[in-house]
Amino acid sequence: MTSRVLDLDRTGGSTGADHSARTGHSENLTFEPSLAINDLTVAYDGKPAIWDLDLNVPPGVLMGIVGPNGAGKTTLIKAALNLIPRAAGSILFFGRTYDRVRQRVGYVPQRGSVDWDFPTTVLDVVTMGLYGRVGWIRRTGAHERRLAMEALEQVGMTEFSDRQISQLSGGQQQRTFLARALVQDADIYFMDEPFAAVDAVTERAIIGILHQLRSRGKTVIVVHHDLQTVSDYFDWVTLLNVTVVAAGPVDSTFTTDLIERTYGGRVAALTPRDEREN
Amino acid sequence: MTLISRSRRKDRIVLTVAGAVLLLVVPVAALAGVRFTYTLRTVTAGGLFLGAISGSIGSFAVLRKQSLLGDALSHAALPGVGIAFLIAGRQLGALLVGAAAVSLMGVWFISLVTRMTRIKQDTAMGIVLTGWFAVGIGILTFIQQRPDASQSGLDSFIFGQAAAIVRQDVQLLAVVSVVMVVILILNWKEFKLVTFDPEFAKANGYRIGVFTALILGLVVTAVVMGLQLAGVVLMVGMLIGPGIAARQWTDRLEHMVLLAGIIGAIAGSTGAIVSSLDTDLPTGPMIILVNSAVVAISLLFAPGRGVVQDLLRRRDDRKRFAGGGQG
Numbered sequence: 001m002t003s004r005v006l007d008l009d010r011t012g013g014s015t016g017a018d019h020s021a022r023t024g025h026s027e028n029l030t031f032e033p034s035l036a037i038n039d040l041t042v043a044y045d046g047k048p049a050i051w052d053l054d055l056n057v058p059p060g061v062l063m064g065i066v067g068p069n070g071a072g073k074t075t076l077i078k079a080a081l082n083l084i085p086r087a088a089g090s091i092l093f094f095g096r097t098y099d100r101v102r103q104r105v106g107y108v109p110q111r112g113s114v115d116w117d118f119p120t121t122v123l124d125v126v127t128m129g130l131y132g133r134v135g136w137i138r139r140t141g142a143h144e145r146r147l148a149m150e151a152l153e154q155v156g157m158t159e160f161s162d163r164q165i166s167q168l169s170g171g172q173q174q175r176t177f178l179a180r181a182l183v184q185d186a187d188i189y190f191m192d193e194p195f196a197a198v199d200a201v202t203e204r205a206i207i208g209i210l211h212q213l214r215s216r217g218k219t220v221i222v223v224h225h226d227l228q229t230v231s232d233y234f235d236w237v238t239l240l241n242v243t244v245v246a247a248g249p250v251d252s253t254f255t256t257d258l259i260e261r262t263y264g265g266r267v268a269a270l271t272p273r274d275e276r277e278n
Numbered sequence: 279m280t281l282i283s284r285s286r287r288k289d290r291i292v293l294t295v296a297g298a299v300l301l302l303v304v305p306v307a308a309l310a311g312v313r314f315t316y317t318l319r320t321v322t323a324g325g326l327f328l329g330a331i332s333g334s335i336g337s338f339a340v341l342r343k344q345s346l347l348g349d350a351l352s353h354a355a356l357p358g359v360g361i362a363f364l365i366a367g368r369q370l371g372a373l374l375v376g377a378a379a380v381s382l383m384g385v386w387f388i389s390l391v392t393r394m395t396r397i398k399q400d401t402a403m404g405i406v407l408t409g410w411f412a413v414g415i416g417i418l419t420f421i422q423q424r425p426d427a428s429q430s431g432l433d434s435f436i437f438g439q440a441a442a443i444v445r446q447d448v449q450l451l452a453v454v455s456v457v458m459v460v461i462l463i464l465n466w467k468e469f470k471l472v473t474f475d476p477e478f479a480k481a482n483g484y485r486i487g488v489f490t491a492l493i494l495g496l497v498v499t500a501v502v503m504g505l506q507l508a509g510v511v512l513m514v515g516m517l518i519g520p521g522i523a524a525r526q527w528t529d530r531l532e533h534m535v536l537l538a539g540i541i542g543a544i545a546g547s548t549g550a551i552v553s554s555l556d557t558d559l560p561t562g563p564m565i566i567l568v569n570s571a572v573v574a575i576s577l578l579f580a581p582g583r584g585v586v587q588d589l590l591r592r593r594d595d596r597k598r599f600a601g602g603g604q605g
Binding site for chain 2: 118131137
């Protein structure tokens with residue numbers, strides 16, 4: 001078991017075929033990886049935040065990215081979305097560059113990245129997810145409104161549609177952002193710490209939606225920091241510390257040994273559940 | 279449902295009241311004995327246009343937290359006014375182009391200093407703003423010592439002088455204002471998205487550099503057009519005051535921008551009228567006084583966000599919950 005995972009470590013990830021062999025998802029056999037990263041390096045002020053990173057994510061998985069502070073989790077998804085320049089490497093979505101698949105990529109930024117006192121309503125924020133499709137100059141209409149309301153219903157926020165966004169709780173803000181990503185109807189989603197400082201109800205609501213997305217064949221990539229819940233929430237995991245320490249199915253990858261290697265051996269208390277049981 | 283209609287109704291009342299006040303500015307002044315001569319009509323129209331434009335465009339500067347940038351822009355424009363006058367004479371168009379070009383150079387220099395040195399942006403703004411302004415004063419002084427400077431009216435660019443505005447100026451300002459409003463309407467969605475969440479916009483494939491530059495272009499245009507009225511020293515108040523006040527009264531971007539335009543128009547026209555009563559009274563301070571009064575009233579009394587209502591609510595809470603503790 002350990003040697004197999006270490007092998008993953010060396011090759012920087014697992015293939016779709018390997019995933020299907022373990023989980024029985026036969027549709028993954030022939031698909032291109034939904035995300036394929038090769039030799040990615042991102043540097044801030046001469047210091048690499050991501051160093052020579054390889055990662056392949058098969059389609060249809062719900063993947064958590066975990067790692068210590070400063071491991072480059074947010075940097076990784078920002079580089080994937082072309083939000084920050086990369087020093088080297090290539091990133092392909094479904095075998096194509098980001099520019100050609102933008103409409104198929106959804107993004108939920110960190111909640112703290114915007115000013116929630118901005119004068120706008122919940123429905124308006126969700127509708128922003130459709131601006132790209134509506135196009136320049138043209139206005140959003142009844143059709144967009146209906147799609148946005150549907151997304152709000154999915155996240156349980158229907159009655160808040162006309163609220164000014166500063167009146168929302170943290171969990172409601174997060175669900176608003178999630179709804180904005182849902183209306184994009186993307187094939188691959190990137191979410192930056194969607195569970196950060198939200199209440200238990202919101203956390204359950206969000207994880208329910210993530211599972212729904214996966215069951216519809218979407219790939220969902222989530223920056224996550226709570227090691228306790230990794231095994232419950234995700235079926236795929238990437239252990240990150242500047243480069244990929246290990247990536248693969250949670251069962252075989254989220255092991256004490258590899259977690260300690262990722263975090264520098266200081267997380268004895270955070271042993272995954274299945275290992276505790278052994 | 280009740281919540282929906284209540285916030286919409288509040289916005290409609292606020293906009294109606296503001297619009298009514300704007301319509302009353304001229305009749306009230308006339309009743310108070312102001313004679314609307316040809317010159318005063320021109321000046322009032324100029325103040326109205328400039329106030330409306332700088333107020334509505336300035337809302338974006340407020341929301342993008344670029345108020346200080348507006349101040350840097352206006353101060354940095356002064357040398358441009360002087361240089362343009364030396365080259366082209368007193369042509370408003372040329373003066374505005376010169377002001378915009380030199381002002382943008384100042385902004386570019388600020389970003390250069392921020393990137394290349396260890397100086398932080400606010401410090402870089404402070405030093406560039408004052409440096410450019412000092413150069414501007416120098417050039418203006420030089421111009422005034424020349425024999426043909428007597429009717430140049432360039433010193434009006436420092437504190438603003440509405441009387442310097444002539445009919446052709448108003449026509450130019452009206453045309454530019456209309457173009458700016460059209461740009462604003464066409465790019466409304468994009469401006470909103472880029473201002474609220476630039477990262478999401480970028481991830482969605484928007485070239486945010488283009489829209490950021492477009493917004494900056496509108497702000498620069500509003501600033502240099504307003505210079506003649508408010509002057510480089512006080513222009514930033516005309517830019518951000520209406521936006522700050524309007525934000526207090528509404529939670530919708532479209533209403534905020536509209537209301538800021540109306541407030542700006544009220545301040546601009548009132549300031550122009552008052553200052554024309556006495557030629558020694560500079561327009562800029564008059565406009566800013568009206569503006570500041572509206573800002574103060576809004577910060578204190580606006581429902582939902584005002585200081586007074588906050589204090590009352592806190593007192594109520596204390597009464598209710600402290601009383602509960604004793605019982």
